[in-house]
Amino acid sequence: MTAIETPLIEAAQLNGSNLVLDESAERRFLVDRTAMTSPEIYAAELKKVFDHSWLYVGHESEIRNRGDYVRRPVGGRPVFMVRGAKTGAVNVFHNSCTHRGAVVCRQDSGNSKSFQCFYHAWTFSSEGNLVGVPGRDAYPDDLDYEQLGLARVARVESYRGFVFASFDPDIIDLVEYLAGAREYLDYVIDAQGDLQILAGTHEYGMQANWKLLVENSIDGYHAVPTHDTYFKYLADLGTDLAGGVNGVARDLGNGHAVMEYLAPWGRPIAKWESIFGEAANTEMAAIRADLTAKFGEDRAAVMCDHNRNLLIYPNLIINDIMAVTVRTFMPTSATSTDITGWQAAPHDELPEVRQRRLDSFLTFLGPGGFATPDDIEALESCQQGFASGGVEFSDISRGMGRDPLATDEEQMRAFWRRWRDQMDGQRLDQMDGKRLDQKDGQR
């Protein structure tokens, strides 16, 4: 592209503390833009971040029946999740034959009791056991079938149906890892009842660093300027926009964060808007009454009225807004990202409610929506701007020194602090909480 070679960056520069400058006394939080442009940092992230975090694999509703499977890239590695035909357990395997390496699960989803490698026809059960080796008599009698089963991903845990895996056998338990994010995940799950992931996957991409999408997904500040056409669409349909996007931002610990706010749009659970049509009003009031009976007035009000953009570090976003999205993404280079989005909804939802939810989802969200393409444009625009040079840092200090609002940047700082620590090689179970204390001291 250019005749000028980009100098390889110094090993010391790969450390998070050199890239994230948290200068609380000055109410200044700066991120070195090299973090978004450097191939060396991308390579280091794969090892330091993605190999030592809990990563979202999928939802148990996607593999409801025994033998159901889905094939997923997780942390950039091909794996597959299968409900064992015998035990009903959720297994996540490295998608690689233990013989010579070919992938053994070659369809994106399906149902199968066994997985046969087409190369030499070794066969594995849905529990991962090696069950067939053609010409077995060529091997010594003691061919160790047990040893040659499919390799399980080091750790797999489910939180209320959300399945996570980690390649780090020593990582802390999922619930402990989720920290304060657990409470917000509970709001989403409780509000949906029997939550399922709907058929249909948004598989899109962008030419920008993945961390820009982390920031964008929990950024209330950009909503009004960037998404003018969406708000105009709502206004044309009779929505009162006066309240804007009003709420708070919270650091939930361990890199997780949420922005929680009231917004002008309707919510398919129980916040009616004229866009849903008169007929929906009674029905949505009934849903609200039901949630109030089940969870009490306060919790129900949070579920029905509050929007949540939840980041589960490092790369899972659950947006409980005008619809419920489950979105994960993975860098394919320092400057490109694969994005995958699903929609969550109650399993037994009435067709009219489902239709409103889908309409609501598609007008704002996804690669064909009225907003997401503009987010992609914004992030690619940042990436192009970084290439211009001349500006070393991005400023992420908005709202420092006050109780941060949804339109502030505390959510991003929560992410960047944990990213800094991981890039510094800090494990969660070895952290002494010093940094958290420092942060509390600022307030």
Add this chain to the structure above:
Amino acid sequence: MSTVVTTPLAQLTRSDVEELLFQEAELLDDWQLNTWLTLYTDDARYVIPCTDDRDANPASALVLIDDNRMRMQARVDRLNSRKAHREYPHSNLRHLVTNIRLDAPVGDELPVRASFAVWRFRAGRETVYVGRYHYRLVLSDGQLLIRSKRVELDMTALRPASDVAVIL
């Protein structure tokens, strides 16, 4: 704006249908989006299923686009504004429509299939969408109009094309 025809639905020729489909392609390439809308009935639908679920029913599954006429108008209004950032400035588009096949009429509708490739050039990048159109056409006061356009993409994922901010 649309082709005026005098023959009944069952006697429409491929040439009649081609005229409508080629006209649509040209209007989209020229970004004449308000005129493009006049090719559609008031109860029109424009649907693009996800790349992993091409047979999806948009009433129950997640799709990429599921527009009724009102949302088609909103999409056009958005794309005509300068605030649709992904398409301001607009991409250069070229809709290629081929392999047009007419099926037997069903009620008052003529089902039509066609293959397409849409090239999109913007800011030094090129992307291509390839797939099959499924149309349902109707005759209304001698005008051949589109009641439904379903766009089934052949790509296994949208990733190289990034998004579907343009009208396919």
